[in-house]
Amino acid sequence: MGIRAVARITNLHRDTVLSILETAGAKFEAFLDAKIQDVKASQVQIDEIYSFVNCKPQTTSRDDPERGEFFTYLSIDRDSKLIINWRTSKRNAENTLAFVRDLKRRVPERFQLTSDAFSGYCRGNAAIQKVFGNEVDYATEVKVYGRANNEVSRYYNPVTVIGIKRKARIGNPDLTQATTCHVERTNLSVRTFTRRFTRCTIGYSKKLDNLRYAVAMFICHFNFCRVHSAHKKTPAMAVGLTDKVWTVKELMLANG
DSSP states (O other): OOHHHHHHHHTOOHHHHHHHHHHHHHHHHHHHHHHSOSOOOSEEEEEEEEEEESSOGGGSOTTOSSSEEEEEEEEEETTTOOEEEEEEEOOSHHHHHHHHHHHHHHOOSOOEEEEOOOHHHHSSSOHHHHHHTTSSEEEEEEEEEEOSSSOOOSSOOOOEEEEEEEEEEESOOOTTSOOOHHHHHHHHHHHHHOGGGOTTSSOSBSSHHHHHHHHHHHHHIIIIISOBTTTTBOHHHHHTSOSSOOOHHHHHHHTO
């Protein structure tokens, strides 16, 4: 929900709602950093989801540190659906490298990694090569989009996947299992359940910190509170990080 909608329903001032968001978001960030460690994952997928802060990119400079376009990097364990790590920032070499380093720190054993062909991951001496060297089985998947037919509708004119290209980059990845479909489905959950990512609305974040807090709250709830339809457990239970479904109150109390 948007901040003003929450304020109306709870009968609280907008600034009070934002203050609660900041307090909860900071606690959830600390909880995720401490709890998601030593993850046992055989297949990991990474992707980025676009959003903007304060104004659209064309209204400010590309390098504005607080406004314009921002990307939320996500990594997920294919089997448990756990969101392993995340980073909301500009999409550049420095932030991509920091995201990949954080992923390696949380998944210490060798695994298969799949991404799209974003140059920050795979072109030349990019982040994956710098961080993992040869200690990962890495592949990329590129989806080719086009229109399934020549029909043009004023209201609905969809594009669809008309081809897929997979390529082994490092090690010996199983290309039959190399896909980004699961992390892209997680992106859909982010947009569905986090108002700040809903396209073409006025619910976008006005401050970068608030966007990061909202992402941390979503990931905490997704990993520890929400039972996933794929395996009837929370992702954290499925990967062995906990043995119960957490409540939001328990998450808050876990960090004092």
